Amino acid sequence: MTELLDIVGQDEALARLQRGLGGQRRPHAWLFVGPVGVGKRTTALAYARTLLCKQPVRRPNDGRIERLDRDFSLAQACGQCEDCRMAAAGSHPDLQLVYKELAQYHEDANVRNRVMQELGIDVIRSFLIAPAGRSSSRGDQKVFVVCEADLLSTAAQNSLLKTLEEPPPGTTIILLAQQVEELLPTTISRCSVVRFGPLPREFVVSRLTEQGVEPARAEFWAGLTGGSLGQALRLDQQGMYDVKCDILERVGQLTPAGDAELGEYLAKLMEKLAGDAVARAKAEAGGDLSMNLAKRQVTATLLEIIGSAFRDALCLASGAQLPVIHADQRRCVEAIARRLSPTHLADAIEQLSEYETLLWRNVNQKIVWDNVVITCASAAPLRV
Numbered sequence: 001m002t003e004l005l006d007i008v009g010q011d012e013a014l015a016r017l018q019r020g021l022g023g024q025r026r027p028h029a030w031l032f033v034g035p036v037g038v039g040k041r042t043t044a045l046a047y048a049r050t051l052l053c054k055q056p057v058r059r060p061n062d063g064r065i066e067r068l069d070r071d072f073s074l075a076q077a078c079g080q081c082e083d084c085r086m087a088a089a090g091s092h093p094d095l096q097l098v099y100k101e102l103a104q105y106h107e108d109a110n111v112r113n114r115v116m117q118e119l120g121i122d123v124i125r126s127f128l129i130a131p132a133g134r135s136s137s138r139g140d141q142k143v144f145v146v147c148e149a150d151l152l153s154t155a156a157q158n159s160l161l162k163t164l165e166e167p168p169p170g171t172t173i174i175l176l177a178q179q180v181e182e183l184l185p186t187t188i189s190r191c192s193v194v195r196f197g198p199l200p201r202e203f204v205v206s207r208l209t210e211q212g213v214e215p216a217r218a219e220f221w222a223g224l225t226g227g228s229l230g231q232a233l234r235l236d237q238q239g240m241y242d243v244k245c246d247i248l249e250r251v252g253q254l255t256p257a258g259d260a261e262l263g264e265y266l267a268k269l270m271e272k273l274a275g276d277a278v279a280r281a282k283a284e285a286g287g288d289l290s291m292n293l294a295k296r297q298v299t300a301t302l303l304e305i306i307g308s309a310f311r312d313a314l315c316l317a318s319g320a321q322l323p324v325i326h327a328d329q330r331r332c333v334e335a336i337a338r339r340l341s342p343t344h345l346a347d348a349i350e351q352l353s354e355y356e357t358l359l360w361r362n363v364n365q366k367i368v369w370d371n372v373v374i375t376c377a378s379a380a381p382l383r384v
C-alpha cells in the first residue's frame with residue numbers, strides 16, 4: 001500500500017496536502033488535475049487514509065519535501081489501525097469512491113439502464129450528496145473521491161456546488177480530473193486545485209522493471225507515455241509491446257511505393273484491439289466501454305506509436321540530442337530516417353496527427369489506414 005510520503009515525483013501536491021494536514025484551515029474540497037496514470041488516485045486514497053487513521057504517524061520533513069521547512073511536521077496513515085486496514089481493503093464505510101458506473105447500483109431502474117458516458121446527477125446525489133449529509137460511521141471524518149470528474153454532467157456539477165462550498169462537518173471531497181477545461185468555473189473555484197505533473201522517466205522505468213518488465217521495454221514505455229506509470233503498465237499488460245514491435249518493423253521496411261497489405265493489417269488490428277478493450281471493460285466489475293470510444297482510444301495509441309517513430313527519425317536526421325523513444329528498435333528508426341528527408345519527416349508527423357480526427361469521422365477506416373501507410377512510405381499529401 002502506497003502511503004502518502006511514499007508518493008514519488010509529485011512534491012507540489014504533497015506539499016499542499018501536508019500544509020492542509022498541519023494547518024487549522026484544511027481545505028474540504030480538492031481538485032487533483034493531471035494526466036492519466038501519474039498518481040492522482042493513489043495520492044487521493046493515501047490522503048484519505050491519513051484523514052481516517054486513528055493514530056497518524058508524524059515525522060519532521062528533514063528535506064523530504066523541498067518546498068516545506070526542514071522542521072515541518074509531516075503526517076501519514078499508520079497503516080496498522082483498524083481504520084487503515086479497512087481503508088486499504090476498500091471496505092471503510094467512511095471512504096467512498098464515486099465513479100460513473102455506480103449508476104448500475106442505483107435504486108431507480110431507469111438510471112441503471114442508461115448508457116454511462118457521463119457522471120450524472122443521480123450518481124452524485126445518491127453516492128455523494130446524500131451520504132455526505134449523514135454522520136460518519138466510525139469517527140468524525142468522511143472522504144469522497146470522485147474519479148473522472150471531467151465527466152461530471154453540468155446538472156451533476158450544479159447539484160454539487162453547495163456541498164463543495166460548505167461540506168457537512170468532517171467531510172472531504174477530492175475530484176480527480178485530467179483537464180479542468182471540462183469543468184464549470186463555479187466547480188473549480190470552490191476547490192483547492194492541485195496540479196499533478198508527469199512522473200520522472202527514471203522512476204517510471206524502475207517501477208516497471210520492479211514489476212518484471214524488461215529494461216529496454218520499460219525505457220520504451222516510459223518514453224512513449226511521457227511519464228505515466230499507470231498508462232505504461234496498462235499498455236504493457238495488454239500485450240501492446242509485441243504489437244508496437246511488429247508495426248515498427250513493417251513501417252521500417254516500407255519502400256516509397258507503399259505496401260497494400262499494411263493498411264489492411266492496421267485496420268484489422270485496430271478493430272481487434274478495440275474489441276478486446278470492450279471485452280476487458282465488461283469483465284472488470286462495473287466497466288462499460290462503447291465500441292466507438294474503444295476504437296478512438298486504440299487509434300490514438302497506434303498513431304502515437306507510429307508518430308513517435310517518425311519524431312525519433314527526425315531527431316536522428318537533424319542530429320538533435322534528444323532521447324530516442326524507440327531505442328529498442330533503432331534500426332527501424334534509422335531506416336525511416338534514410339527513406340525520407342527531414343522536410344518529409346516533418347510533413348509525415350503533421351499528417352499523422354490529422355488522421356486521428358479523420359478516423360473519428362464517418363470516413364471509411366480502411367481508406368484512412370491506407371493513407372496512413374502512404375504517409376509513412378512517402379509523406380505524399382493526404383487523399384482523404
Ligand SMILES: [Zn+2]
Pocket residue numbers: 053054055056077078079080081082083084
Ligand atoms: Zn492508522
